[in-house]
Amino acid sequence: xxAQMVKSEATNDDxxxxxxxxxxxxxxxxxxxxxxxxxxxxxxxxxxxxxxxxSEIVGQLPEGNWITRAPTLExxxxxxxxxxxxxxxGLYLYCAAETLGVxxxxxxxxxxxxxxxxxxxxxxxxxxxxxxxxxxxxVDGAAIMNxxxxxxxxxxxxxxxxxxxxxxxxxxxxxxxxxxxxMAEGTAEQKAMxxxxxxxxxxxxxxxxxxxxxxxxxxxxxxxxxxxxxTNDELxxxxxxxxxxxxxxxxxxxxxxxxxxxxDKGGWDFSEPDxxxxxxxxxxxxxxxxxRIEARQKAWNDGAWFRDGLMAHAKKRDARRQAAQMAAx
Amino acid sequence: MPVQGxxxxxxxxxxxxxxxxxxxxxxxxxxxxxxxxMDLFTGLTRLGDNTLILGHRISEWCxxxxxxxxxxxxxxxxxxxxxxxxxxxxxxxxxxxxxxDADALAFRRDAWHFHNILLVERPNGDFGQTLMxxxxxxxxxxxxxxxxxxxxxxxxxxxxxxxxREVAYHIERSADLVIRLGDGSEESHARMQAALDRxxxxxxxxxxxDAVDLRLAHxxxxxxxxxxRPAWDETxxxxxxxATLKRPxxxxxxxxxxxxxxxxxxxxxxxxxxWLQRAYPDAEW
Numbered sequence: 214x215x216a217q218m219v220k221s222e223a224t225n226d227d228x229x230x231x232x233x234x235x236x237x238x239x240x241x242x243x244x245x246x247x248x249x250x251x252x253x254x255x256x257x258x259x260x261x262x263x264x265x266x267x268s269e270i271v272g273q274l275p276e277g278n279w280i281t282r283a284p285t286l287e288x289x290x291x292x293x294x295x296x297x298x299x300x301x302x303g304l305y306l307y308c309a310a311e312t313l314g315v316x317x318x319x320x321x322x323x324x325x326x327x328x329x330x331x332x333x334x335x336x337x338x339x340x341x342x343x344x345x346x347x348x349x350x351x352v353d354g355a356a357i358m359n360x361x362x363x364x365x366x367x368x369x370x371x372x373x374x375x376x377x378x379x380x381x382x383x384x385x386x387x388x389x390x391x392x393x394x395x396m397a398e399g400t401a402e403q404k405a406m407x408x409x410x411x412x413x414x415x416x417x418x419x420x421x422x423x424x425x426x427x428x429x430x431x432x433x434x435x436x437x438x439x440x441x442x443x444t445n446d447e448l449x450x451x452x453x454x455x456x457x458x459x460x461x462x463x464x465x466x467x468x469x470x471x472x473x474x475x476x477d478k479g480g481w482d483f484s485e486p487d488x489x490x491x492x493x494x495x496x497x498x499x500x501x502x503x504x505r506i507e508a509r510q511k512a513w514n515d516g517a518w519f520r521d522g523l524m525a526h527a528k529k530r531d532a533r534r535q536a537a538q539m540a541a542x
Numbered sequence: 543m544p545v546q547g548x549x550x551x552x553x554x555x556x557x558x559x560x561x562x563x564x565x566x567x568x569x570x571x572x573x574x575x576x577x578x579x580m581d582l583f584t585g586l587t588r589l590g591d592n593t594l595i596l597g598h599r600i601s602e603w604c605x606x607x608x609x610x611x612x613x614x615x616x617x618x619x620x621x622x623x624x625x626x627x628x629x630x631x632x633x634x635x636x637x638x639x640x641x642x643d644a645d646a647l648a649f650r651r652d653a654w655h656f657h658n659i660l661l662v663e664r665p666n667g668d669f670g671q672t673l674m675x676x677x678x679x680x681x682x683x684x685x686x687x688x689x690x691x692x693x694x695x696x697x698x699x700x701x702x703x704x705x706x707r708e709v710a711y712h713i714e715r716s717a718d719l720v721i722r723l724g725d726g727s728e729e730s731h732a733r734m735q736a737a738l739d740r741x742x743x744x745x746x747x748x749x750x751x752d753a754v755d756l757r758l759a760h761x762x763x764x765x766x767x768x769x770x771r772p773a774w775d776e777t778x779x780x781x782x783x784x785a786t787l788k789r790p791x792x793x794x795x796x797x798x799x800x801x802x803x804x805x806x807x808x809x810x811x812x813x814x815x816x817w818l819q820r821a822y823p824d825a826e827w
Contacts, residue, residue: 270605270610273604273605273613274605277604277605277606280601280602280604281598281601281602281814281815282814282815282817282818283818284649284818284819284825284827285645285649285819285827286594286624286627286628286631286644286645286648287628288827289601289624290621290624290625290628293601293604293617293620293621293624294617294621296604296605296617297613297614297617297618297621300605300610300613300614300617301614303610304610304611304614307610317610342818342827395826395827399825399826400822400824400825402822402825403822403825508605508606511606512605512606512607512608513608515608515668515669516607516608516609516612516669517608518727518729518730518733519608519609519612519669519670519723519730520608520609521726521727521729521730522722522723522726522727522729522730522731522733523722523723523726523730524726524727525726525727525730526721526722526723526725526726526727526730527722529725529726
């Protein structure tokens with residue numbers, strides 16, 4: 214899940230309008246940007262979509278880490294295309310957030326100053342080429358679990374962005390699986406890399422869904438507004454059930470001794486990730502938090518002259534156009 | 543294995559040939575220098591190594607560009623260039639006929655066997671240098687591909703036609719950005735002029751023919767690089783004027799990349815690029 218632990222905002226709107234709004238949501242209607250919405254709904258969505266967009270942007274970094282080392286021209290092209298898609302997803306999502314009255318620059322500033330979060334998963338390093346497969350298979354796999362239901366979310370621009378994003382993410386997941394399959398079927402060293410990648414990415418992937426909803430008051434409000442469709446636990450279970458047979462097919466071992474098929478529930482029993490680690494990563498103590506945010510800050514600061522230069526040119530061009538018009542009149 | 547005598551050998555090309563020959567599988571004789579096959583192989587690697595090395599350089603920006611739209615545009619161009627590399631080096635390997643493929647040429651040759659111009663291996667520098675390097679190359683690449691569409695070899699003409707459609711967008715974009723930043727703020731103007739001055743001595747190499755180029759041009763396979771100069775000059779003069787940038791006066795051209803004599807930067811570029819293939823030579827990816 215690219216948006217984790219999104220706090221829902223309290224709302225102080227007129228009770229009658231709130232009831233009418235809720236009735237529209239309950240009837241399955243889509244809410245569009247120019248229509249009335251509770252302030253809490255707007256703010257919660259900005260936080261959720263913004264966090265999702267930031268995750269796409271920061272998510273370029275762990276994968277970009279291997280673009281210059283991709284082992285074949287085809288793998289290099291696939292990875293480039295994938296990272297390009299992530300940047301594109303960031304762009305759609307910032308646009309969706311802008312329809313709620315916040316600018317992209319504003320959201321960027323909040324990311325860079327640490328006031329807005331991105332998904333915890335991108336604070337883990339990509340250490341071997343097999344990690345690029347694991348990111349596609351597990352990380353994109355977990356993201357898809359969350360995003361497929363969000364195609365039915367109540368806010369129109371977000372739902373529509375999800376339709377396109379899900380198509381591309383499914384493609385990425387298949388490519389990631391293909392990469393790690395090649396490794397798992399390869400030399401002893403390649404297979405060891407594949408197993409090591411699964412060992413390191415398994416629990417951080419489970420964390421992507423966030424802690425159990427039993428502890429969250431925010432989930433209930435977001436679910437009532439249909440900006441969250443399933444509980445964190447439902448999605449996590451679904452992810453494990455889908456992923457375990459895929460790992461078995463690869464001949465890789467899921468790093469969980471308690472993993473066992475539960476006939477009664479028709480799903481796998483599995484160990485919870487270490488939630489202390491999760492909270493530490495959110496606080497900034499993950500293996501790569503500092504590098505990730507520094508990389509984004511550097512890109513933004515180093516690029517200031519570029520952005521200013523383009524703005525200066527646009528102003529000059531407008532001034533010339535106006536002068537030409539005045540001369541013609 | 544190089545011996546002490548190698549150090550005294552003035553002919554790096556001959557040495558490279560000997561080393562390359564030894565690295566290939568037993569029983570495979572390398573193409574004969576000066577043969578039509580070797581000329582064509584060299585010409586094709588010049589095209590494919592340019593796109594590979596520039597595509598690689600651009601891909602170093604991934605996730606670090608000044609604005610999201612540039613991240614998208616740069617990865618798109620890198621993708622086009624890597625795609626073109628697959629075609630050019632694929633054809634080079636076919637012409638060579640020694641069992642190598644495009645990946646073997648990209649990931650298993652050492653620097654002295656690469657034939658790209660020095661311009662494309664220049665480090666990225668600031669974003670202005672990256673853009674200026676791109677513009678100077680695109681202004682040559684687009685007319686070169688257009689001319690290659692008329693190659694006597696149908697395979698070359700076909701690859702060129704496909705690549706030209708992509709590169710037409712590259713030059714449109716890089717020229718537009720050079721104009722906007724040159725005629726932008728005081729700082730953007732200064733950075734673009736500095737980038738131009740710095741890269742200018744590396745722009746001439748792509749338009750200077752050597753004996754291989756001339757033989758290929760004579761055979762109607764790959765046009766004489768010098769014949770691209772008028773088109774390049776026209777684009778560069780027009781864009782620089784609109785960008786309010788001053789065309790540097792000197793005509794000095796650093797040369798050597800096309801013949802395998804590269805800058806110190808080349809080895810550092812190849813080290814990460816080729817690392818997996820070199821470290822795990824038996825693996826498939």
